[in-house]
Amino acid sequence: MTIMRAISSTSVLLPVGGVWQLLVDADTAPTVVVTPPTGDPETVTPEQTSTGRWESxxxxxxxxxxxxRASLDGQVVDFAAQALEVTTGPVLDVPKVVHYLGQISATEETVGEALQAETFAQARVCRVGAVYPPDLREALLRRVARNLALRGIPLAVLRGDAEAGATVLPGRDPEVRRLEAPHRKLPIG
Structure with a gap:
């Protein structure tokens, strides 16, 4: 019996207009069926790239x-791709941020300054490619909200009650960390 396994990643994020390459290792050509977002499955003919390697x-x-889904002799390997539009302009603008924040006392100029600072701060620690996924967008919105909230708190110290004393805000928003985690740059050296 032929054993088939995936050689390429089984889950990818690609831009619209990109080419999704599915690589499997098998003795003979598998049957590959791709189902796009429209739901109409299409059969793709794999090409042999080297002995035992097939690319669709x-x-x-x-x-x-x-x-x-690549299938061969009762075995299956499933793949998934998320296609997103390439972001050509700014990932967020001030009106979108103001809408997200709801009722705020900050001016649009202040929101714009916070947005610019946090956009650069995010790009410094995350891999931000031509495709800007929704999780990075949400993290950026939360970064701006936190930036604006901290401006009204001198030294970022919150008043506690008499028993607990003062509490200091955590250095990073846990939700921002969670949303940015898959995109974080890994320091080397």
């Missing part, structure tokens, strides 16, 4: 989730 390429033409 599929162009991602619209945003959304694509699923592929």
């Amino acid at each position: 390429s599929y162009a991602l033409t619209e945003p959304g989730r694509y699923v592929a």
